[in-house]
Amino acid sequence: MIKVIINGCNGKMGQVLSEQIEQCEDMKVVAGIDRSPDKFKNNYPVYKDIFEFREEADVIIDFSNPYYLPGLLDYGIEKKIPLVIATTGFSSKDIKDMEAASEKIPIFYSANMSLGINVLVNLVKKAANVLADSFDIEIIEKHHNKKIDAPSGTAYMIANKINEELDNSKEYVFGRYTKKDRRRKNEIGIHAVRGGTIVGEHSIIFAGSNEVIEIKHSAQSKKIFANGSIKAARFIIDKNKGLFDMEDLMNIE
Numbered sequence: 066m067i068k069v070i071i072n073g074c075n076g077k078m079g080q081v082l083s084e085q086i087e088q089c090e091d092m093k094v095v096a097g098i099d100r101s102p103d104k105f106k107n108n109y110p111v112y113k114d115i116f117e118f119r120e121e122a123d124v125i126i127d128f129s130n131p132y133y134l135p136g137l138l139d140y141g142i143e144k145k146i147p148l149v150i151a152t153t154g155f156s157s158k159d160i161k162d163m164e165a166a167s168e169k170i171p172i173f174y175s176a177n178m179s180l181g182i183n184v185l186v187n188l189v190k191k192a193a194n195v196l197a198d199s200f201d202i203e204i205i206e207k208h209h210n211k212k213i214d215a216p217s218g219t220a221y222m223i224a225n226k227i228n229e230e231l232d233n234s235k236e237y238v239f240g241r242y243t244k245k246d247r248r249r250k251n252e253i254g255i256h257a258v259r260g261g262t263i264v265g266e267h268s269i270i271f272a273g274s275n276e277v278i279e280i281k282h283s284a285q286s287k288k289i290f291a292n293g294s295i296k297a298a299r300f301i302i303d304k305n306k307g308l309f310d311m312e313d314l315m316n317i318e
């Protein structure tokens with residue numbers, strides 16, 4: 066039985082993940098961590114601070130807030146526990162800290178745990194290779210009105226994957242409201258929309274002369290992210306150290 070700690074267990078994703086793990090025969094939640102530990106009645110103990118948990122666990126799945134990253138990395142390293150990090154909104158220093166920690170423990174990090182988005186990334190990389198010289202690339206993401214970071218971690222991830230494919234020749238322009246200038250060729254525009262209960266939409270628009278290609282992913286339930294993080298947990302528990310993402314997981318499926 067794989068023993069899981071859920072960091073951010075009383076958040077929207079933490080609760081969906083708890084339900085999904087209950088349906089797994091090979092996994093159980095042994096503890097949850099949340100800054101509001103009494104918000105829900107969970108079937109496992111919930112602590113405010115991860116260091117209060119003194120029993121054994123095999124993996125931590127994190128859907129919380131970037132603020133918690135240093136504590137999470139410290140705990141993972143001290144207890145030698147693999148981490149699945151799904152939180153978004155990290156700074157470049159946070160990513161460097163994660164890379165440094167992955168020299169000691171295994172870390173699986175993806176801003177989007179769904180299979181669909183990761184297939185989309187592959188399609189978009191191919192399209193960018195063929196079209197980038199003559200088409201303009203814009204990314205539009207839409208999410209629910211409770212989301213605190215913008216643009217989404219997935220929008221950054223897609224932009225970064227495109228940019229890597231194009232020898233990092235692109236600059237990101239976030240919204241165009243303050244710009245009083247026409248679009249330059251070396252831009253990727255990134256735009257965020259927030260409203261209602263939208264689970265998560267990402268559109269990548271390749272706009273050329275007299276033709277437009279739009280590649281879009283629409284998440285219809287948070288379960289896709291929870292289930293992806295469960296697969297990531299199974300994938301990472303027997304690794305020794307290193308930084309992994311959905312491409313590593315998809316390569317073995």
Ligand SMILES: NC(=O)C1=CN([C@@H]2O[C@H](COP(=O)(O)OP(=O)(O)OC[C@H]3O[C@@H](n4cnc5c(N)ncnc54)[C@H](O)[C@@H]3O)[C@@H](O)[C@H]2O)C=CC1
Nearest residue numbers: 073075076077078099100128129130151153176177178290
């Ligand atoms: N990688 C992926 O596939 C996905 C990532 N996410 C990301 O996961 C994160 C959580 O999303 P939601 O559950 O929608 O947010 P939420 O706001 O509903 O939940 C966050 C939870 O973390 C807790 N929390 C916040 N700061 C904390 C801290 N310092 N220590 C311990 N707990 C803390 C909050 O009390 C809350 O219960 C966000 O960054 C979101 O963008 C969300 C969906 C999919």
Ligand SMILES: O=C(O)C1=N[C@H](C(=O)O)C[C@H](O)C1
Nearest residue numbers: 153176177212217218219265
């Ligand atoms: O906060 C969310 O809900 C989501 N966050 C992730 C992101 O920032 O990309 C992934 C998903 O789109 C849902």
